[in-house]
Amino acid sequence: MSDRETTKGVENVTALKAFAHPLRIRLYYALRNARVATVSYLANAVEVPIAQASYHLKQLSQHGFIEPAPQYARDARERWWQLSSQRLRWDASTVLDEPEAAGVAAMIKNSAVREQYRLIEEFNESGDWDTGWLDAAFMVDVTVDLTRAELAGMHAELMAVVERYTALSRRRSSTQPEVERVMCVMHGFPVRRATGGDT
CATH class of the missing domain: 1.20.5 (Single alpha-helices involved in coiled-coils or other helix-helix interfaces)
Structure with missing residues (x-):
């Protein structure tokens, strides 16, 4: 079964706005690349304090993009996250009809492209491969x-x-x-x- 058959995209501007912060894009990509990760791992990956990462992860969770993964925790203090079935994908013909949606979508796309190319540059400059x-x-x-x-x-x-x-x-x-x-x-x-x- 393909990813498109098992996941859903963004359906309204409220969900889009949940991503309208460059740090949330970076956290989302870091979590997607890790598959499952702790708050401390993700904070380190994007180089921000744990409290700041935790706040933005909770915002992504509230809008259905990520979800807790308690099965990986070794104790009650450890907080793990994983992607949910909702992906950062939308159809312009539906979502972008809503007020503010086009501007928010453009901001998200630009942040996503910057993160994609940051990862590409990281690969190109790495001597690890x-x-x-x-x-x-x-x-x-x-x-x-x-x-x-x-x-x-x-x-x-x-x-x-x-x-x-x-x-x-x-x-x-x-x-x-x-x-x-x-x-x-x-x-x-x-x-x-x-x-x-x-x-």
Whole structure:
């Protein structure tokens, strides 16, 4: 079963606003990459005090993006978190009709892109990976002329590939030799054509 079949996206501007803080985006990505983590681990990952991280994690929890994972706690003081079934995903044709939603969505997207590229730069600047992983990692940048329907079709095909590998990942242990957590970043969007030059 794919991630899209088991999760839900954002359905209103109130939930969007819960993410309208750059630190919450960073905490969300840190938790997603860890799968399950303590408040202290996440605070250290984003380099903020534990109390500050705890406050923002509770805000994300109140709006359904993350949930407690008490089964991992060794005592009553230890607080663990994991992602819930709600993801930071929405359909522009529905959510963005609400007042303020477009501005909030733009703020969230910009914060998410900054975090994605912070992680990409961290990988590029790290000397921790052997040449096999460096060869396997990829970056794709292409410009093509498409209709809206064709862009949507490309997205669907790419997601089918992602979902196939996600299913493969779920069927095995993340501690298996040669297995690392991998982040893929894909963007597909229209750009304005330059005027006055060659087409």
